[in-house]
Structure formats: C-alpha cells, structure tokens
Amino acid sequence: MPSATLIAALPAFVSPDAHRELVASTPASFSDIPPVLRHKEDNVAVSLAPPLDGFSEQDSTQGSLYVLESALVFMSSTGRGFQIEYPAITLHAISRAQSRPSIYCQLDEASPTAADVPPDQDDMFDMRELNIVPQNHAASLDNIFEAMSLCASLHPDPNMSDDEDMDDAFIATGDSAFDTFTGDEDQELSEVGRAALDHLESIIYNPFDRSQQSNGVNGNDVADEQHSDDPETKE
DSSP states (O other): OOSEEEESSOOOOBOHHHHHHHHHTOOSOGGGSOOBEEEEEEEEEEEEESOOTTOOHHHHHSEEEEEESSOEEEEETTSOEEEEOGGGEEEEEEEOOTTOOEEEEEEEOOOOOGGGSOTTOOOOOSEEEEEEEETTHHHHHHHHHHHHHHHHHTSOOTTOOTTSOGGGGBOOOSSSSBOOOOOOTTOOOOHHHHHHHHHHHHHOOOTTOTTOOOSSBTTBOTTOSEEESSTTOOO
C-alpha cells in the first residue's frame, strides 16, 4: 500500500501542555490520549513523485503541515489531505536549493505482491519523493526538520537489529544542497532539537564507547540535518 494515506479530516491532537495535564490526571487509558502536535506550519506547498492517486496538483498548492508525534499530516485548503507514518519516512533532510528551499523526504512504498500488480503496470515504485515547501522557508525549515526528527525518534525501525551500525541512521552529505548540523561552537540546537537529542541519548547505548559520553551516536552528532530512519539508506 502507498506510504501516504488520503484523509478528509484532521486527526485529533493536543498541545504539549495539554498532554502533560492529561497524563498528570491519570486517565483510565493512556492510549486514549491524542498525539502531541510538535509543529504546525501554514502556507505550505507539497509535491509528490510519483503523484499520489486521488490527490491533485491543486490539492498540493496550498495547505497546512502538522507534525504530530503519531504521523506527518498535510491538509490542503481544498479540504483533502494525506498522512504518513514515520516508519515510512526513510530519509528527511533540509534542501537549501536556491530555487526551492524545502524539506526533502524519501518514502518507502510497500510493493504489492505479483498477483496484485495490474497487467498494464509492470514497473512498481518502491520509493516516493516528497518535497515540503513552506512559504516562509527562511524561518520554518529548521523548525519543521527538528520536529520531524523528534517524532521520527519515537518510532524506531522494528527491523533494525541491535548489532547493526547506528552510524548509518544519520548521514552527513558534505558539500551538497543539504545543510548539516556539525556541532560547532557557533551552532546551537533549538528547544525541539535538544529534546530530540535528549530522547535519543536516553535510548541508545553504545557498548564500544567505554567513556559513555552522550554526544551523539557512535561519535556522530544526532542532529545532522540529513536524517535517515533506514540504516541502509546512503547518499
């Protein structure tokens, strides 16, 4: 099935403050608490390649992006939208291309079985590209990226074994159209970025790091601005 699911209404969500209040109230079931909204961005355009069936070019032109802890959601001004679960986002990065600064994503498309393939469709896509283009890209790209990184860290790849090299989960690109966070003294993580870093440090244990210094994954900064949730993804 496609990585993106069409929706006609926004999923329920709460703010971080409302979530803390609900948890403190000791509800009958914590699973009934709606997911937290980590970032909302209005005046956003998106593009999908290949296109998503049922989602037109007009739908992609203008809408709002919701970075929920449960899924990434885009709701068009036309009333149609789509949501993507984070395990399907194998890579997300900030593209600083002058013509169109954006959040670039690669989505894992689950290929159907041979019996499900229509006779006239011999070539099946196993990857879909998503570009998220905020109107106010100068102020928004970092916030969107960091919120997505935090939410993605809450959904680790269930197929990743403990002995796989975690270095591949965060890829630096060097000289390219993508920015990276290097950890230099003149760079500083935002509040969301620090929260993502703290969460990752709390769940990642490197048995080869005797010093146990929590400065990244196997010595690499966990806030690199090209982030892959698939350990086999390479640039």
